[in-house]
Amino acid sequence: MSFQLTRSIPYGRQHITEADVQAVIDTLHSDFLTQGPKVAEFEQAFARYIGVEYAVAVSNGTAALHLCALALGVQPGQRVITTPITFAASANCVRYCGGEVYFADIDPETALIDLKAVRRLLEQHPKGYFHGLVPVDFAGLPVDLEEARRLADEFGLWIIEDACHAPGGFFTDSQGQAQRCGNGQLAELAIFSFHPVKHIATGEGGMITTNRRDLYEQLLLLRTHGITRDAQRLTRPDEGGWYYEMQELGYNYRMPDMLCALGLTQLQRADEGLQRRRELAAQYDAAFVQVPGVTPLAGAAGHAYHLYVIQVQDRRGLYDYLRSKQIYAQVHYIPVHTMPYYQQLGWQAGDFPHAEAYYAHCLSLPMFPSLSDDEQQYVIDCVLEFVQG
Ligand SMILES: *Cc1c(COP(=O)(O)O)cnc(C)c1O
Numbered sequence: 001m002s003f004q005l006t007r008s009i010p011y012g013r014q015h016i017t018e019a020d021v022q023a024v025i026d027t028l029h030s031d032f033l034t035q036g037p038k039v040a041e042f043e044q045a046f047a048r049y050i051g052v053e054y055a056v057a058v059s060n061g062t063a064a065l066h067l068c069a070l071a072l073g074v075q076p077g078q079r080v081i082t083t084p085i086t087f088a089a090s091a092n093c094v095r096y097c098g099g100e101v102y103f104a105d106i107d108p109e110t111a112l113i114d115l116k117a118v119r120r121l122l123e124q125h126p127k128g129y130f131h132g133l134v135p136v137d138f139a140g141l142p143v144d145l146e147e148a149r150r151l152a153d154e155f156g157l158w159i160i161e162d163a164c165h166a167p168g169g170f171f172t173d174s175q176g177q178a179q180r181c182g183n184g185q186l187a188e189l190a191i192f193s194f195h196p197v198k199h200i201a202t203g204e205g206g207m208i209t210t211n212r213r214d215l216y217e218q219l220l221l222l223r224t225h226g227i228t229r230d231a232q233r234l235t236r237p238d239e240g241g242w243y244y245e246m247q248e249l250g251y252n253y254r255m256p257d258m259l260c261a262l263g264l265t266q267l268q269r270a271d272e273g274l275q276r277r278r279e280l281a282a283q284y285d286a287a288f289v290q291v292p293g294v295t296p297l298a299g300a301a302g303h304a305y306h307l308y309v310i311q312v313q314d315r316r317g318l319y320d321y322l323r324s325k326q327i328y329a330q331v332h333y334i335p336v337h338t339m340p341y342y343q344q345l346g347w348q349a350g351d352f353p354h355a356e357a358y359y360a361h362c363l364s365l366p367m368f369p370s371l372s373d374d375e376q377q378y379v380i381d382c383v384l385e386f387v388q389g
Contacts, residue, residue, distance in 0.1 A: 003374045008326040011307070012197035013368045015273070023265045027258040036257035042264050043207070046192075049267060050167070052184040052209040054216040057255040057263075058223055061164050061193025064206035065093035065134075067253060068160045068189045071218045072132060074099045081121065081157075082134040083113035084335040084355040090134050090162045091336050101345075102130070103337050105352040109298050111309065111362075112138050114354070115147050122155045132158045137166035137181050139297060139332070139364075140277075140304030145186035146173045159187035167192055167199045168274040169304030178302065184211035194259070197368075199273060199306065200266045202259040226250030276369040277305035280376055284308050284365065287380045293387045307332055311361040312387060318363060321386045327379055330364045 027038060039057055047055040058064045074080065076098030082090050084103045091101045104117040113135050122130060133152060135143040145161065152159050163169070166181040173179050182190035189212075192198075194205030210216055221228055226248035231238065234245055255263075281299060288294045288310065295311045309332065312318050322329045335355045337347035349356065366379055 003378055005326060005375070005378060008328060009366045009371070009375055009379060010328045010368075011330040011364045011366050013370065014196040014201035015269075015368070015370045016201070017265070017269075019268075020262055020265045023261040024258050027261045030257070032257045034256045035254060036260075038257045038260035038264065039255065042255075042260035042267070045264055045267055046207055047209065049270060050182045050190075050209055051180050052182060052190075053211040054184075054209065054213070056208045056210075056216065056219045056223060057260055058206045058208060058253045059255055060204045061191055061195065061198075061206040062089040062093070063251070063253040064191035064193070064208045065089055065160065065162070066096050067219055067222050067251070068191060068208060069093040069097045069099070070222055071215050072158050072160070072188065074132070078131040079129060080132040080134060081113075081118055081130055082162075082336075083136050083138070084337045084352050085111050085113075085138055085333055085358060086136040086162065086336060087164070087333060088336050088339060090136050091342070093160075094132075094134070099131070101342070103347070103352055103355075105354045106358060108354045108358060110138075110141055111297055111358055112136070112141060112143055115144065115151060118148075119151055122151065127155055130155060130157055132160065134160045134162055135187075136162040136164075137169060137304070139307040139309055140165045140169055141298070141300055142166055142169045142171040142179075142181050142302055142304075144171055145179060146171075149186040159189075161187040161190035163190045164193040164195075164198060165306035166304040168270055170302035171300070172302070181304070182209045184209055188212060189215060194263060194266075197306075199277075199304065200263060200270060202255075202262045202266065205255050205259050205263060221248060222250040223253045224250060225252060273369040274304060277367060278303070280367060280371060281305045281308055283373070283376060284310075284380065287384075291384065291387065294383065305367055307364045308367040309362050309364050310383070311358070312363060313361065315361050315363055318383065318386050322379075322382055325378075325382045327366065327382060329366070331359070331362060332364050333359070335359050 043055040074097035078099040080094040107114040163181040170178040194202040
């Protein structure tokens with residue numbers, strides 16, 4: 001092989017430019033380190049990008065999920081359904097509020113929550129038994145939220161779309177309309193993360209999107225200790241310029257101004273990054289289409305490709321082989337219901353056979369915009385070397 005590897009290759013990596021660095025330096029020289037003008041600017045730019053009315057920047061994706069569960073009024077004993085193939089935070093947000101997490105198995109073709117399995121679960125119980133659904137646009141493949149909405153309306157559920165993997169992704173609804181992930185048309189709330197492996201990287205950071213003004217206002221309150229200074233919302237006469245009221249038990253889940261500045265410059269390159277992700281996915285697809293023993297997950301026009309997942313017989317062997325070649329592939333995810341914490345709550349291995357079979361064979365190959373064609377070819381060659389012996 002003539003290509004010389006000059007760096008190890010992780011499954012995901014942030015891309016920081018001089019413009020990003022300068023944007024952060026500029027805020028360090030400004031008057032605001034935490035809640036300054038960049039917060040609202042980033043929220044408005046992000047809302048425009050997603051095509052939604054309101055966006056609320058928060059300290060990370062997990063805080064976004066927690067605030068969503070609070071704003072929707074999750075209480076002890078309430079039951080919420082999510083997928084076992086996700087990052088644990090999609091389920092944990094329900095536990096933070098004392099709710100009970102239920103899972104529905106995945107569709108083995110897509111690894112997304114199987115909405116038919118959700119329907120079966122809902123039909124086994126009286127209406128009102130479940131309160132909400134947290135579908136995840138896993139790997140960047142958008143969930144069919146039109147079908148999810150139908151279920152939600154029939155059974156009286158709210159929906160939090162966990163769109164951490166899919167900013168810029170979309171699915172095509174039955175009217176032929178592209179529905180962008182997080183646009184608030186079909187779900188009450190959606191959330192995003194700006195963790196370094198995600199499309200937009202600010203270190204820590206997250207965003208909640210919605211079209212519901214009441215939820216938006218509630219989220220603003222909860223993000224900052226439940227405190228308001230808004231004259232319209234005060235319940236007592238204003239006692240002076242310093243006056244504020246703490247009206248609910250909120251949190252400090254704010255995203256700092258300097259990270260919002262970074263988010264803004266990152267957002268300017270979001271379309272470019274997404275285009276490159278789709279190009280890399282098409283190149284992987286072409287390389288593996290004729291290869292028995294390498295099965296990529298289903299693609300789609302609106303896929304946002306946070307991850308590029310293949311399934312192979314000897315997953316552990318391939319993982320170790322790639323590591324020996326300085327390729328740090330990753331596994332997404334160990335099914336949430338098999339985590340010791342969730343097993344203490346009564347879930348068991350064997351509960352969700354499709355999720356467990358998927359987990360036994362899945363591997364996420366390097367997928368990030370700055371992955372070069374030569375590096376990708378090196379990854380492909382290494383996968384083929386291993387699989388073809
Ligand atoms: C990254 C991620 C989260 C959590 O985001 P953080 O910003 O790391 O808290 C939640 N759900 C999914 C699906 C994620 O990928």
